[in-house]
Amino acid sequence: MDAGLLAQYVMNGLMLGMMYALVAVGFTLFFGVLDVIKFSHGDVLTVGAFTALATYAGMRMLGVNSNLLDLIVMLVTATLAMAFLGVVIARYLVMPLRSAPALNTLLITLMLGTVLRESVRLFYPQGANPKPFPALLPRTSIDIGDFNLRFDNVLMLTAGVLVIIGIQYLLNRTKLGLAIRAVAQDEETARTMGINFTAIVLVTFALGSGLAAFAGVMNGLYYNEINFGIGLYLGVVGFSAAIIGGLGSIYGAILGGFLFAGLQTIGTVMLPFASAYKDVFAFAVVIAIMAWRPTGLIREKISERV
Amino acid sequence: MTRAPKFAVLSIAALIVAGAAVSADAKDKVKVGFIGPLTGGVSVNGIGGRNSADLAVRLRNADAKSKYEYEMVVLDDECKPNVAVQVATKMAADKDIIAAATHYCSATAIATVDTYHKFGFPVIVWGAVLPDITYRNKYEEVHRVNGTMINQNDANAELISKLGYKTVAVIHDTTDYGKGHNEYFSKALAKIGQAKIVGTFGVTADQQDFTAELTKIKALNPDVIYFGGLTPIGVRIRSQMDKLGIKALFDGTSGIVSDAYIQGLGPLAEGTLAFREGAPTEKLPGGKFFMEKYNAQKYDNPPEAYGAFAYAAMDMILDTIEKVGPDRKKVIADLANVKDRDSIVGKITFDDHGQNTVPVITKYVVQDGKFVEWADSEYANGKRKLPGQK
Numbered sequence: 001m002d003a004g005l006l007a008q009y010v011m012n013g014l015m016l017g018m019m020y021a022l023v024a025v026g027f028t029l030f031f032g033v034l035d036v037i038k039f040s041h042g043d044v045l046t047v048g049a050f051t052a053l054a055t056y057a058g059m060r061m062l063g064v065n066s067n068l069l070d071l072i073v074m075l076v077t078a079t080l081a082m083a084f085l086g087v088v089i090a091r092y093l094v095m096p097l098r099s100a101p102a103l104n105t106l107l108i109t110l111m112l113g114t115v116l117r118e119s120v121r122l123f124y125p126q127g128a129n130p131k132p133f134p135a136l137l138p139r140t141s142i143d144i145g146d147f148n149l150r151f152d153n154v155l156m157l158t159a160g161v162l163v164i165i166g167i168q169y170l171l172n173r174t175k176l177g178l179a180i181r182a183v184a185q186d187e188e189t190a191r192t193m194g195i196n197f198t199a200i201v202l203v204t205f206a207l208g209s210g211l212a213a214f215a216g217v218m219n220g221l222y223y224n225e226i227n228f229g230i231g232l233y234l235g236v237v238g239f240s241a242a243i244i245g246g247l248g249s250i251y252g253a254i255l256g257g258f259l260f261a262g263l264q265t266i267g268t269v270m271l272p273f274a275s276a277y278k279d280v281f282a283f284a285v286v287i288a289i290m291a292w293r294p295t296g297l298i299r300e301k302i303s304e305r306v
Numbered sequence: 307m308t309r310a311p312k313f314a315v316l317s318i319a320a321l322i323v324a325g326a327a328v329s330a331d332a333k334d335k336v337k338v339g340f341i342g343p344l345t346g347g348v349s350v351n352g353i354g355g356r357n358s359a360d361l362a363v364r365l366r367n368a369d370a371k372s373k374y375e376y377e378m379v380v381l382d383d384e385c386k387p388n389v390a391v392q393v394a395t396k397m398a399a400d401k402d403i404i405a406a407a408t409h410y411c412s413a414t415a416i417a418t419v420d421t422y423h424k425f426g427f428p429v430i431v432w433g434a435v436l437p438d439i440t441y442r443n444k445y446e447e448v449h450r451v452n453g454t455m456i457n458q459n460d461a462n463a464e465l466i467s468k469l470g471y472k473t474v475a476v477i478h479d480t481t482d483y484g485k486g487h488n489e490y491f492s493k494a495l496a497k498i499g500q501a502k503i504v505g506t507f508g509v510t511a512d513q514q515d516f517t518a519e520l521t522k523i524k525a526l527n528p529d530v531i532y533f534g535g536l537t538p539i540g541v542r543i544r545s546q547m548d549k550l551g552i553k554a555l556f557d558g559t560s561g562i563v564s565d566a567y568i569q570g571l572g573p574l575a576e577g578t579l580a581f582r583e584g585a586p587t588e589k590l591p592g593g594k595f596f597m598e599k600y601n602a603q604k605y606d607n608p609p610e611a612y613g614a615f616a617y618a619a620m621d622m623i624l625d626t627i628e629k630v631g632p633d634r635k636k637v638i639a640d641l642a643n644v645k646d647r648d649s650i651v652g653k654i655t656f657d658d659h660g661q662n663t664v665p666v667i668t669k670y671v672v673q674d675g676k677f678v679e680w681a682d683s684e685y686a687n688g689k690r691k692l693p694g695q696k
Contacts, residue, residue, distance in 0.1 A: 005521065005524075005525050008521045008524075008550070012515075012518055016517070118345065121345065126566075128345075128346075128353075130538050130542070130570035132569070132570055132571060132572050141551070143551070146524065146525065148550055223514070223549075224549075225541055225542055225545050225570060225571075227538060229346075229538075233512065233514055264515075267518075269518060269521075269522060276480045278518070
């Protein structure tokens with residue numbers, strides 16, 4: 001295989017991996033603080049992407065024609081709106097069920113996901129159709145042999161890396177991060193240390209859901225098309241990525257995301273049989289990894305049994 | 307048996323009371339069914355079909371001469387075979403429902419034929435194009451007003467070859483629908499023998515990312531990318547082709563002939579080919595009548611490509627019930643002898659498999675944001691050129 005094509009595959013895989021990683025980080029954050037699996041996470045991403053699209057339509061109606069300004073407003077609106085949605089979900093659906101079996105949370109968020117998804121389809125104008133997402137980033141690209149290097153992809157990857165670094169910094173270098181980690185490690189001790197448990201949980205859900213909105217906008221910019229179903233699949237993949245990485249570990253989630261994207265790309269390119277089996281291949285490897293390391297590739301420092 | 311005299315007395319009484327104002331209450335209620343994908347990715351087509359069938363029922367109920375008052379029971383197959391079998395069983399098991407217009411998705415239509423057969427429930431398929439639906443078995447319950455994908459793929463392969471294209475990469479979804487398209491297109495292309503297939507890629511029906519497959523295709527550098535599947539992933543593939551700088555012609559099937567395809571892509575849709583059985587709604591014998599009535603009802607969604615067929619299917623069911631009465635067996639017996647029956651989609655003739663033998667295939671190309679008939683397009687007369695056209 002020539003180098004240009006290889007570079008193209010790597011680029012495709014990196015973009016895919018970045019989106020998976022951003023979703024997976026959300027799953028890991030929620031699991032960290034509350035030990036819950038929030039299955040509506042992918043659909044929050046969808047709602048985020050559609051919020052951004054609606055904002056775009058609104059901006060155009062107001063006569064704003066600057067791509068950069070549009071993009072900034074879209075990102076801010078979508079992120080804040082989803083952060084708020086995340087807080088509402090945590091406060092009124094997830095936290096009241098804390099003393100109930102974990103299965104209940106899983107079920108209720110699974111159903112909420114369906115509600116969100118179908119709401120987008122029913123209430124967004126012509127929501128059942130695939131929607132074109134505006135290409136707001138510069139469309140320049142350089143052809144290097146068979147490799148079509150697009151400037152917008154580079155920008156998105158950079159932005160994704162910056163966001164992940166930002167999250168790392170927040171968790172490891174700030175007081176808020178310390179509080180989140182404290183809650184994640186031991187809720188009761190954290191409480192006795194004077195940490196406002198409810199506030200920290202809500203902030204974490206806001207953070208994770210904001211990340212989902214960011215990933216949603218990125219998904220729209222990358223494919224220039226969104227539809228009400230994007231979150232479902234990304235949710236499943238993001239969740240698997242978080243699991244193989246080791247639920248509760250941020251690095252694990254990121255690693256898991258890129259690993260999964262890599263597996264899918266390899267599944268399409270290297271395997272002799274039809275590409276229809278790439279998901280079969282990728283998920284089969286995930287199963288194998290889980291059998292080999294049940295707590296994920298990067299283990300939590302203190303192992304928890306769920 | 308006591309019902310008929312009662313009905314006769316009632317209707318005579320009603321007629322005496324007021325010639326014109328025949329009260330609807332006096333008519334017996336008859337239930338008919340409709341099944342289509344009302345949620346999920348192809349729901350626009352399902353809702354368009356539902357509205358069109360609903361239109362047929364409404365017009366019939368508004369007609370003072372009709373013998374019964376009809377009620378349409380609507381169920382959602384979600385375009386998923388497992389769900390389809392459930393709703394088909396539910397509908398067929400309800401003895402009050404006499405007949406139904408069913409299924410847009412081939413995957414669901416093929417999954418349910420046995421159910422309809424088992425319950426002796428007459429159905430007319432209004433949108434699914436997989437040949438096996440009518441041809442795999444010889445079920446007297448199953449009929450279809452639209453054509454099959456064999457015809458459209460013959461026309462497709464013929465046009466591609468005529469335009470001088472030499473290499474084709476095939477992408478198809480891995481449902482019965484996509485696999486069928488792949489099979490019949492490949493056969494048709496091989497029979498003509500001009501262009502060859504350089505690669506075939508099966509993809510899942512809800513796949514989001516096609517960059518890996520398309521990068522592989524880019525290396526094969528085909529003139530044409532043939533796509534056997536439905537609108538949602540058609541939009542994604544076409545849009546991602548552009549991202550990767552693939553300049554090949556995008557050649558679709560009836561599955562992408564919908565307004566949603568153009569809305570989803572904007573200018574990128576330009577120059578896409580697609581094929582469909584029958585003629586465009588406006589050009590159908592009853593197309594103008596249908597569109598007028600449809601628009602008068604102010605439905606939220608357009609009828610989409612197969613709306614007219616859903617209308618024709620439902621209308622034929624209602625005609626038959628008017629003629630032989632609300633009895634499944636009699637309806638089946640009557641539908642076995644449909645020959646040159648007038649409908650808004652043209653004359654309908656069912657062959658011994660209940661398949662309408664529609665000869666017309668319409669070739670489309672997207673030009674300036676519309677599906678234009680190939681013969682009328684600027685691509686056919688040479689004013690514009692398709693990608694790679696000589």
